[in-house]
Amino acid sequence: MYRFLLTPRWWGINVFVLLAISFCIFMGAWQLSRFDERVEGQRGAGARAASDKREVARPLAEMLPVDKATVGKQVTATGRYGEQLLVPDRELDERRGFYVLTLLRTDGGSALPVVRGWxxxxxxxxxxxxxxxxxxxxxxxxxxxxxxxxxxVPGQGGSPAGQTGAISAASLVNLVPYDVYDAWVTLNRGDAGMKTVPVSGARDSGLDLKAFQNLGYTGEWFVFAGFVVFMWFRLLRREVEFARDAELGLVAQEDDDRVAV
Known part of the structure; x- marks a missing residue:
């Protein structure tokens, strides 16, 4: 009854099914590995932040531009404080408050946004x-x-005078009459009794939405593999039913239906 499995038609079907299942499993495993990488990245973020604080601070100019390798690193800069802005709607220890942002005019002429505290x-x-x-x-x-x-982070539009929604050069350049570094610094210890603002991780790192997307894609690929197996068994069952009908002499009656399917 199962001799039809040796026909060229079924050889092609079996090879296609095996390749499709292998591909789905490979893609699912790859997406799962991407999720694991992001989880490990998040676990190491706290340890890296703690070790960064123990490092010797380096001059600001040596650490620019900011990227995943330099974010959170200790830097030092010298200058004079100038304009001061408040950054509202910032939470710390599950309490609502605001950052105190003061621009440090450096010898290079540009200003460094310094978050003095919360x-x-x-x-x-x-x-x-x-x-x-x-x-x-x-x-x-x-x-x-x-x-x-x-x-x-809220948008810049509609911020009252003396406030900014986002800490960025693009936002601050419209509020002060001089160039601003495309970076900012949070002090290791809050100034004048203010609470210290914790270090945030690098953008696109850690356990973010993309990590859960990778996990969702993992499930999808394994579902696809299961669907391929389901369709193979369904096709096999129909072929067995056709072979049984042939033995009973019902081929002529059922042949049209089989071809239509």
Whole structure:
């Protein structure tokens, strides 16, 4: 009854099924490995941030531009504090508050955005301690410019005077009359009693939406492999039924239906 499996037609079907299943399993395993890489990246982020704080701070110019290798690294810069802006709607320890962002005018002429700390409540200039006067040297973790709409960062449009929605050169250049570095620094210790702002990870790293997309694709590929197996068994069952009908002399009656399918 199963001699039809040795026909050229079924040899072709079997080879196609084996190749399709192998391809689906390979793609599913690859997507799963991508998910594992992102999980491992997130697990190592905290350890890297802790080790970065123990590293010797390097001059800002040596660490630019900011990328995955330099984000979170310790840098140092010297200059004088200038304009101060508040960054509202920032959470810390599950409490709503705002960042205190002060621009450090460096010897190079450009300004470095420095997050001096975090304060609870609504953004209010009256709550903010004055920035140190004279020449200062700051040390902190290097951060990449934020993108409005990314990770809950609000857009720039509609921000009140003295505030900014995102910490980025693109946003700040419209608020101050000089060039701004396309990076910012969060101090290792909050200035004047303010809470220290933690270091954020590099963009597109860690366990983000893409990681769960990889996990979803993994499931899809294995579902595809199961569907191929299901269709093979379904086709096999119909072929067996046709062979049984042939033995009973019903080939002429069933042949049209089989061909139509």
């Amino acid at each position: 304060l609870p409540g609504d953004a209010d200039p009256a709550k903010v301690p004055a920035a140190p006067s004279g020449e200062v040297t700051v040390t902190g973790a290097l951060q990449a410019s934020e993108q409005p709409g990314e990770n809950g």
